[in-house]
Amino acid sequence: MSILKKALSLATILALVSTAARADIIDFVExxxxxxxxxxxxxxxxxxxxxxxxxxxxxxxxxxxxFAYLDWNHAGLGVCGDVDNTGxxxxxHGNVCNPGSDxxxxxxxxxxxxxxxxxxxxxxxxxxxxxxxxxxxxPEYIMINGSPVPGPGNGYATGNSYNNNAALSADAGNxxxxxxxxxxxxxxxxxxxxxxYVSGMxxxxxxxxxxxxxxxxxxGLMGMGAARRRKKI
Numbered sequence: 001m002s003i004l005k006k007a008l009s010l011a012t013i014l015a016l017v018s019t020a021a022r023a024d025i026i027d028f029v030e031x032x033x034x035x036x037x038x039x040x041x042x043x044x045x046x047x048x049x050x051x052x053x054x055x056x057x058x059x060x061x062x063x064x065x066x067f068a069y070l071d072w073n074h075a076g077l078g079v080c081g082d083v084d085n086t087g088x089x090x091x092x093h094g095n096v097c098n099p100g101s102d103x104x105x106x107x108x109x110x111x112x113x114x115x116x117x118x119x120x121x122x123x124x125x126x127x128x129x130x131x132x133x134x135x136x137x138x139p140e141y142i143m144i145n146g147s148p149v150p151g152p153g154n155g156y157a158t159g160n161s162y163n164n165n166a167a168l169s170a171d172a173g174n175x176x177x178x179x180x181x182x183x184x185x186x187x188x189x190x191x192x193x194x195x196x197y198v199s200g201m202x203x204x205x206x207x208x209x210x211x212x213x214x215x216x217x218x219x220g221l222m223g224m225g226a227a228r229r230r231k232k233i
Contacts, residue, residue: 021205028076039089042067052205062108076197079109112186123175128196143190
């Protein structure tokens with residue numbers, strides 16, 4: 001086998017290793033209401049552990065510090081400007097926003113998703129179950145990293161992405177994505193015209209070979225080169 005073919009074989013193996021990270025679905029409705037639930041609750045920082053990453057979620061309202069808010073009744077993740085208390089309230093669906101009318105229904109709200117690894121956010125599901133018409137429609141829109149994605153007609157805008165607390169899957173509901181997020185740099189989601197919720201995210205860590213693995217590849221290539229030179233002698 002030529003050195004090139006051997007190198008390609010090793011590169012193929014490394015490529016398989018480097019893409020082996022599993023995709024996690026972060027289901028914010030389930031996180032609020034399901035097994036191991038946190039209940040309706042507010043968080044200055046909501047920390048979530050994935051298979052190959054850790055995620056910290058924070059929020060602002062009109063550029064001021066706010067709270068990431070898990071809202072009951074098939075809603076998911078939103079924002080409250082001020083709250084009566086923070087932390088988990090398993091089984092509770094009482095409003096802890098202060099005032100109670102600030103229950104993800106005001107404007108100027110932004111969510112910040114900061115990962116400790118480079119990731120691909122493959123899908124983001126949204127819903128508008130607490131709106132009067134229950135539909136995400138024009139002129140409502142979503143801001144991704146500060147850029148508007150207007151609806152309808154852009155995946156998320158034809159209706160609720162999360163209906164009847166059905167399980168999220170690759171084919172369930174409407175979604176936006178994919179997007180890349182760099183470790184330590186906040187990926188932001190905001191809303192225009194009126195507020196709605198992030199129901200879930202499908203996230204996959206973008207892994208790369210560790211330095212030791214790359215060193216082994218280099219040693220292997222050097223060894224193959226040496227073997228070929230000995231063969232010619």
